[in-house]
Amino acid sequence: MTWRDRERDMQEELKALEEIAGHKALGNLTLAAEDARAVWRWGWLDGLLADLRYALRVLRRQPGFAAVAVVSLGLGIGANAAIFSLMDTLLWRQLPVKAPERLVTMDCCASYYSWRQFQARSKDVLEDVLATAGTEPRDLDTGGGPEAGRMELVSGNFFSVLGVSPALGRVLAPDDRDAAVLSYAYWQRAYGGNPTAIGRTIRVGKVPFTISGVAPREFFGVLVGDAADVWVPLAAQPALYPGQAWLDKPNTNFLELLARLRVGVTVERASDALTPLSHAIDLERAGPALPDWVRKEIDHERLKLVPAGKGLSYLRRRFSKPLRVLLAMVAIGLLLACINVMSLQFARADQRRRELTVRLAIGAGRWRLIRQLMTEALFLAVGGGLLGLGLSRPAAAALVSLIWSMGKTPQLPLHIDGTVLLFVTALSVAAALVCGLIPALRASRAELASGLQQGSRSATAGPASRWWSRAAASVQLSLSLVLIAGSFLFAFNLYRLTHIDTGLNRSGLVMLDVDTRGAGYRGAENIEFNRRLLARLAAMPGVGRVSFSENGVFSGRNSNDQMGADGFQAPDGKERNAYYDLVGPHYFSTIGARLASGRDFDEKDNAAAPKVAIVNREFARHFFPGRDPLGQNIYHQRDRKPWQVIGVVEEIRSDVRQKPQRYFYVPQWQTQQDPWTTRFLLRVGNARSGTLASLRAAVRAEDKSTRVISVDTADTLLNNTLDLDRLIAALSFGFGLLALTLAAVGAYGLAAYNVTRRTGEIGIRMALGATRPRVMRLVIREAWLAAAPGIVAGTVAAVALGRLVAGLVFEMKPADPLVLGSAALVLAAVALGASWIPARRAARLDPMVALRNE
Amino acid sequence: MDLLQGTLDMMVLRTLLMGPLHGYGIAKAIRASSGESLEIEFGSLYPALKRLELQGWIASKWDTSETNRQAKYYRLTAAGRKRLASEHSKWAEFVNAVTRVMGPAPGGEV
Numbered sequence: 001m002t003w004r005d006r007e008r009d010m011q012e013e014l015k016a017l018e019e020i021a022g023h024k025a026l027g028n029l030t031l032a033a034e035d036a037r038a039v040w041r042w043g044w045l046d047g048l049l050a051d052l053r054y055a056l057r058v059l060r061r062q063p064g065f066a067a068v069a070v071v072s073l074g075l076g077i078g079a080n081a082a083i084f085s086l087m088d089t090l091l092w093r094q095l096p097v098k099a100p101e102r103l104v105t106m107d108c109c110a111s112y113y114s115w116r117q118f119q120a121r122s123k124d125v126l127e128d129v130l131a132t133a134g135t136e137p138r139d140l141d142t143g144g145g146p147e148a149g150r151m152e153l154v155s156g157n158f159f160s161v162l163g164v165s166p167a168l169g170r171v172l173a174p175d176d177r178d179a180a181v182l183s184y185a186y187w188q189r190a191y192g193g194n195p196t197a198i199g200r201t202i203r204v205g206k207v208p209f210t211i212s213g214v215a216p217r218e219f220f221g222v223l224v225g226d227a228a229d230v231w232v233p234l235a236a237q238p239a240l241y242p243g244q245a246w247l248d249k250p251n252t253n254f255l256e257l258l259a260r261l262r263v264g265v266t267v268e269r270a271s272d273a274l275t276p277l278s279h280a281i282d283l284e285r286a287g288p289a290l291p292d293w294v295r296k297e298i299d300h301e302r303l304k305l306v307p308a309g310k311g312l313s314y315l316r317r318r319f320s321k322p323l324r325v326l327l328a329m330v331a332i333g334l335l336l337a338c339i340n341v342m343s344l345q346f347a348r349a350d351q352r353r354r355e356l357t358v359r360l361a362i363g364a365g366r367w368r369l370i371r372q373l374m375t376e377a378l379f380l381a382v383g384g385g386l387l388g389l390g391l392s393r394p395a396a397a398a399l400v401s402l403i404w405s406m407g408k409t410p411q412l413p414l415h416i417d418g419t420v421l422l423f424v425t426a427l428s429v430a431a432a433l434v435c436g437l438i439p440a441l442r443a444s445r446a447e448l449a450s451g452l453q454q455g456s457r458s459a460t461a462g463p464a465s466r467w468w469s470r471a472a473a474s475v476q477l478s479l480s481l482v483l484i485a486g487s488f489l490f491a492f493n494l495y496r497l498t499h500i501d502t503g504l505n506r507s508g509l510v511m512l513d514v515d516t517r518g519a520g521y522r523g524a525e526n527i528e529f530n531r532r533l534l535a536r537l538a539a540m541p542g543v544g545r546v547s548f549s550e551n552g553v554f555s556g557r558n559s560n561d562q563m564g565a566d567g568f569q570a571p572d573g574k575e576r577n578a579y580y581d582l583v584g585p586h587y588f589s590t591i592g593a594r595l596a597s598g599r600d601f602d603e604k605d606n607a608a609a610p611k612v613a614i615v616n617r618e619f620a621r622h623f624f625p626g627r628d629p630l631g632q633n634i635y636h637q638r639d640r641k642p643w644q645v646i647g648v649v650e651e652i653r654s655d656v657r658q659k660p661q662r663y664f665y666v667p668q669w670q671t672q673q674d675p676w677t678t679r680f681l682l683r684v685g686n687a688r689s690g691t692l693a694s695l696r697a698a699v700r701a702e703d704k705s706t707r708v709i710s711v712d713t714a715d716t717l718l719n720n721t722l723d724l725d726r727l728i729a730a731l732s733f734g735f736g737l738l739a740l741t742l743a744a745v746g747a748y749g750l751a752a753y754n755v756t757r758r759t760g761e762i763g764i765r766m767a768l769g770a771t772r773p774r775v776m777r778l779v780i781r782e783a784w785l786a787a788a789p790g791i792v793a794g795t796v797a798a799v800a801l802g803r804l805v806a807g808l809v810f811e812m813k814p815a816d817p818l819v820l821g822s823a824a825l826v827l828a829a830v831a832l833g834a835s836w837i838p839a840r841r842a843a844r845l846d847p848m849v850a851l852r853n854e
Numbered sequence: 855m856d857l858l859q860g861t862l863d864m865m866v867l868r869t870l871l872m873g874p875l876h877g878y879g880i881a882k883a884i885r886a887s888s889g890e891s892l893e894i895e896f897g898s899l900y901p902a903l904k905r906l907e908l909q910g911w912i913a914s915k916w917d918t919s920e921t922n923r924q925a926k927y928y929r930l931t932a933a934g935r936k937r938l939a940s941e942h943s944k945w946a947e948f949v950n951a952v953t954r955v956m957g958p959a960p961g962g963e964v
Contacts, residue, residue, distance in 0.1 A: 013877065013926040014900075020923055021878040026896040035901035039908060 010036060031358070038368065051375035058376060065348065066380065069341045073384025073435075076334030077427050078391030083327045085396050085420045090225065091320055093310065093419075096218040098163025099260075100309035102127075104267055106257045106278075112234070113250035115155065115257055117281045118274075125270040127262050130154065130161040131255040133237070135221070135228045141203035142190045149186065151204050152221055152228035153237055159215075161260050162222070169198040169213030177235040180209035184217040186229035204232055207239045222258055224313035243520065250285035258308055271305045278303040297572065322728055325804055329486060329735045332479050334427070336742050338434040339476045341380065343749060345373075345439035346469050356443055369444040377436020378429075385428030392420065402727060442468060466757075473750040474790035477831060480739035481794025482801060485823040487736025490729040492819055493809040497722055500811065503652040504553065505592025508544075509714035510687055511552050512537075512680040512695050519706040526674050527607070533702050534584065537682060540698060542691060544683035547590035549583040550668065552679030554654055554717035562637035563664070565623035576637060578619055579661050582668035582675055588614070588649055590681050591714075598630050598647030605667045612667065613643040616651050619662040634664060655721060657810045677709060687713045728808065743827060744834040751783045751835035755842045762842055763850025772843040779842050783835030790831075791824050798823070862894070862902050864945060867930060867938040870912060876925035877903060903928060911937050 014029050026032070037050055059066040094100040110118070115131040122129065133153035139146035159171035159181070171181055180202055182190070191197040201208050209232055220227035238245050246252045261270055282298045283290070310316075349356070356369060514533070521529045530548060538546045551557045563578045570576055587593075588600045596617060605612050613634055620629045633642035643666055651660035668675060684691055692711045699708050712720075719726070755762070762775055770778075802814030812819075869875065869883045880903070881894045906912045911934030917927040930938070 009926075016923060016925045017876060017878045017896075020876070020919060020921065020925060021896075025878065028897050032897040032900040035897070036904040039901050039904040 007037075048375070051372050052379065054372060055376040055379045059379060062348070065344055066383075069344060069380040069435075070383040070387060072337040072340055073334075073381055073428075073431055074387025074391065076330070076337035077384050077388025077424060077431065078395055079330040079388075080327070080334055080427055081388050081392035081420055081424050082395035082399060083323060083330050084423050085392060086399060087320075087323050087327065088417075088419055090313065090316055090323070091310070095162070095222060095309060095311045096164075096216075101307070102261045102263070103162075103308040104259050104261055104270065104305040105308035105312060106259070106303065106305065109253035110255045110257045111250050111253050111285065112247045112255065113285050114253075114281050115255055117284070118257060118259070118277070121277055122259070122274055125262055125265045125273045127260040128157055128161045129257055129259040130158045131234065131257055132158065132222060133234070133254050134256065135223060135226045138205045138240075139203075140186075140190070140229060142197075142200070146203070149229040150227070151230050151232055151240075152223075153234050153240070154231050156233050156235070158231065161258070164216060164219050166213035167216045168195055169211070171213050171215075172231065172233055176212070176233045178209050179212040179233060180204070181213045181215055181231045182211060183215050183220065183227065183229050183231075185227075187214045202230065204230060204236075205240060207236060209236070222308070222311045224311040225315040226313070256312055258312070259305070267305050267307055271303055274305070275301075275303040318724070321807055322724060325486075325728065325808060326731060328801065328804055329483060329732060332483055333735055333738060334431065335434070336476060336479050336483075336739060338431050339472050339479070340742055340746065341377075341431075341435035342439060343469060343472050343476075343746060345377070345435060346442070346472070347749070347753060349373075349439050349443035352443070360444070366444045370440045373440035373443060374432065374436050377440070378432040381428040381432035381435070384431060385424050388427075389421075389424050392424070402730075438468065466754075469750060469753065470786045473746050473786040474793070476746045477743050477787055477790030477827065478792075478794030478797060480743035481791055481823060481827050482798045483732070483739035484736045484827055485794075485798040485820055486801075486805070487729075487732040487734075488819045488823045489805065489809060489812075489814065489816065490725070490732045492816070493812060494722065494725050494729040496811045497656050497725055498718075500653060500656045502554075502654075502656060502718065503593055503650050504714070506714040506718065508684050508687055509553075509591060510682045510684050510692065510695065510711065511555070511714065511717060512682065512699070512711050513552065513555075513709040514678050514680060514699055515707040515709055516678045517674055517676065519703060522674050523672070526678075527669050529703070530584065530668075530678060533680065533699065536698055536702055537680060537695070540694065542685045544685070545586060545590040546680060546682045547584040547587040548668070548678050548680045549581045549587060549665075550673075550675035550677075550679065551581045551654075552681065552717075553591060553652070553714055554721050555679065556655070556721065557676070558654070563623070564635040564637050564640065565629075566632045566634075567627070568623045572637060577662070578623075579663045581663070581665050582671055582673060583665050584668060587665065587681070588647075590683060591652075592683075593652055594650040596648045596650055597628075598645070600647065601665075601667050606669050609670070611641070611643045611670050612646045614647040614649055614665045615645055616649050616660070616663040618651055618660045619664050620648050622662050656718070657721075657725075725808075740827070740830055744830050747783060747787065747831040748834040748837060750786055751779055751838040752841075754782050755779055755838045758842075759845065759850050762845055763847045766845065766847040767851065775843045775845075776839045779839035780832060780835055783832060783839075787828060787831040791828055794827070795820055795824055860941075861945075862898065863906060864938070864941045865892075865894075866899070866902060866906060867911060867934055867941065870928060870930040870934070871938065874915075874917070874927040874929040876917075876919065876927050880928065906934070909937075910934075 010033060014026075014033060018026060018029065034054075095103070097103070106118075110131070112131075115129065118126075119129040131154065135150045135152040138149060138151045140149035140151070141147070154172065156172050156174035156176050159166070164171065166181065167184055168187075169181075172179055182197065182202075187193060187197060190202075197211055198213065200211050202211055203209075209230075215231070221231070232240070234247065237247055246254050259270075261267070279298055279301070283295070286298075359369060360366070516526055516529055534546055534548065537543055551559065558579050559581065560577055560579045562572055562576045564576065583601065585602045585605065586600055588595060595614075598614065601612070601614065615623070615629055615634065623629070623634065624632060629645045629648055632645050634645060635642055643664075649665070652663070653660060682695070692713075695711055696708045699706055762770075762778070765778075766775060798820055799815045805814045865884050866880055869880055869887070872883075875883060877900055878896065881896055881899050884892055884894050903912070903914075907914060907928070911931060912928045913931050914926050914928045916924060919925045
């Protein structure tokens with residue numbers, strides 16, 4: 001018999017009996033039928049279905065409660081799933097290639113020469129070595145005009161080493177020169193997935209390539225967060241970068257190497273085996289004129305192979321910590337949501353006391369009741385899970401675009417896969433357990449007699465139930481405190497970072513990054529071009545002082561070298577390391593840096609003049625301890641030519657998250673080095689976009705072929721270096737606000753519940769002469785009993801979790817007493833404030849009305 | 855009077871030993887045979903019937919009642935008879951044991 005037949009049969013039977021016996025004699029038939037159904041659906045699944053239907057009916061009768069529960073759980077689960085899928089994509093997922101566990105990467109950066117040597121001379125431990133120059137934006141033209149895209153220069157064995165077969169056509173071969181492989185996504189985008197794309201021509205920049213194949217759908221390369229649209233062979237490097245023959249230069253390290261270990265070879269063994277080879281290659285390419293100390297340094301270096309099964313990613317290191325912190329935050333958020341639902345369940349259980357007691361009285365087992373209540377909780381959690389799953393993808397995408405609001409958006413293969421589904425399922429079940437189990441256990445233990453006697457209005461919860469609601473409120477407050485402390489911490493951190501003395505004056509300071517090297521200016525020509533451009537910029541209306549340097553300010557670019565100084569004794573290595581910059585005349589007065597002693601560079605410090613240098617205080621402290629550096633000499637260890645110190649400058653904090661570093665500055669005109677790019681620094685009266693555009697125009701007017709890489713104000717540049725800090729501060733502020741709201745709602749709920757429960761008692765007290773303030777104190781005291789332990793526990797938890805944020809906050813300790821104290825204070829104020837409203841209601845009770853309610 | 859768990863099942867089986875009855879009939883019969891002191895709520899009886907039917911101790915069939923109405927009648931199955939026999943002896947043991955523990959009523963009679 002199907003359940004439908006059985007149901008009809010039962011209804012007919014009951015109706016027949018009702019006709020025979022009369023309605024009164026049979027009592028509540030609905031309940032009888034319900035319990036009978038429970039009997040025949042004894043089968044587990046049948047029982048579950050009945051429970052589900054019943055749960056659905058119960059929840060439909062309380063749409064408000066159901067909506068609040070599902071939405072709060074959904075938001076919590078969605079946020080967790082979003083962060084989880086980001087972490088999975090960025091930190092945990094293996095590359096979709098053959099045997100990713102056998103892929104390793106060399107520490108960093110290799111030249112074409114070193115790649116060829118490694119490839120040829122490492123066959124005993126490595127199957128093969130591939131090289132990639134990373135992705136780079138280039139216009140791609142399939143015949144319909146150029147469109148922005150990304151290309152990746154890779155060695156011809158790229159696909160074969162990875163073991164990736166094409167979805168269409170063939171992959172690159174080692175002797176390819178003008179073949180190109182398209183990514184699946186780009187093939188879909190540019191050719192609509194048309195197979196005739198094979199053999200057609202695609203222009204990368206201005207260089208034509210013949211499309212040989214299409215990569216499989218899931219393959220994005222080896223750079224996580226940096227997917228390419230088209231892969232082209234390394235042989236095309238000279239064509240793609242006119243005038244730059246990187247392949248011929250053994251010391252131009254533009255490649256990342258990825259190697260496949262032979263089966264059975266460990267990373268350790270391969271590192272040991274390849275270290276001598278790496279030394280040999282380094283010495284070969286350095287040539288015979290190598291100073292001894294460099295030779296010694298090379299000999300000491302051990303080649304470090306790193307497992308690369310998850311691909312390479314510049315994002316990974318940067319975001320693994322923030323993502324962990326975010327995951328902790330959203331996990332706490334979800335826990336808060338669960339506890340909120342749990343508190344609601346307690347309140348509902350009180351309302352349903354009569355129903356539950358009746359069901360127990362007519363013989364429903366306790367287990368049966370628990371199962372029913374848990375089904376309701378599971379229903380809510382699954383609803384939340386589905387909502388969360390729906391939210392996770394857009395939330396992750398939004399987070400990604402938020403993180404990279406400036407610059408390029410990473411091409412992350414974010415998708416909801418089995419891992420994420422499993423995670424969401426596990427979360428939903430856990431949420432159901434947290435928010436359902438304790439209320440179900442409590443509710444099903446109702447005492448029959450009291451539950452039946454008492455009307456619902458005056459049904460007072462037992463002391464145990466009261467204890468549970470208070471505990472729930474305490475836990476909620478403590479978790480809230482952790483989140484609020486986090487948001488305070490990151491807000492304080494951001495405030496201090498943005499208000500730090502950077503050692504220069506940012507107001508009206510603009511940096512103009514010009515690719516003079518790319519335009520072909522070298523040596524004396526470069527100096528001459530700089531001089532002309534300086535004069536042109538200085539002559540512009542609204543422009544004050546102008547200077548330049550190689551690395552500029554707040555740019556993240558730096559140079560360092562091994563240095564010596566008069567009277568300084570230390571072995572080569574870390575102690576001799578110093579950062580430096582090649583700067584123009586009047587550099588320090590232009591950027592508004594403060595000279596502690598000596599003078600700034602000027603036009604007379606040119607190639608013909610004696611070589612001079614300016615050092616910062618940190619440099620002076622380290623290399624000239626207790627001495628006046630003015631007039632002393634410093635040297636590059638590699639040539640030991642003296643540079644006389646003519647000034648000491650206060651530290652310029654180019655990266656505010658770092659402690660001040662040892663820095664020295666020399667006039668670019670006195671070095672024989674061409675700057676990587678030249679960064680002009682200008683003091684302008686008004687840094688509006690019009691002014692910035694006119695600066696670009698000035699460079700073009702000087703030489704049309706010279707590229708302006710960027711024009712930014714110093715404020716923007718500093719802000720850009722703080723993007724991650726700002727993001728974390730913003731997100732944690734959101735979580736903190738949410739936590740504060742939940743804490744307020746929780747505290748209000750608890751106090752209101754207490755007032756309702758104690759209405760009679762309060763009435764008696766007032767009748768006996770208790771004053772209104774006394775009644776208020778009574779209620780507030782009860783709120784405080786829940787809040788105080790919560791705040792203490794939360795403070796302890798916040799201190800314990802402080803370790804998690806180490807490395808993300810600067811200029812302050814994770815367990816900053818000011819942060820914790822103010823967070824606790826705010827939370828206490830909000831919690832007490834929220835219980836103030838019910839307390840006032842209690843104080844305004846008319847004793848007569850309150851007593852009559854009993 | 856409170857019912858011990860399982861007692862209701864036993865009494866239903868015992869009542870059906872006399873012959874098939876419909877649900878309400880069973881309730882009435884138990885009340886009558888207890889000398890009106892056991893009031894069986896239909897709401898508890900009905901699920902018990904379904905439980906016993908599911909165990910295979912009773913079977914049901916639509917039939918015409920003495921007042922010429924259609925009703926569902928329950929009768930004991932062979933398995934139900936066996937079950938009743940074993941329940942019966944267990945019950946007797948239980949009553950004996952409890953009686954021994956309780957002894958004569960205290961107080962009053964010296």
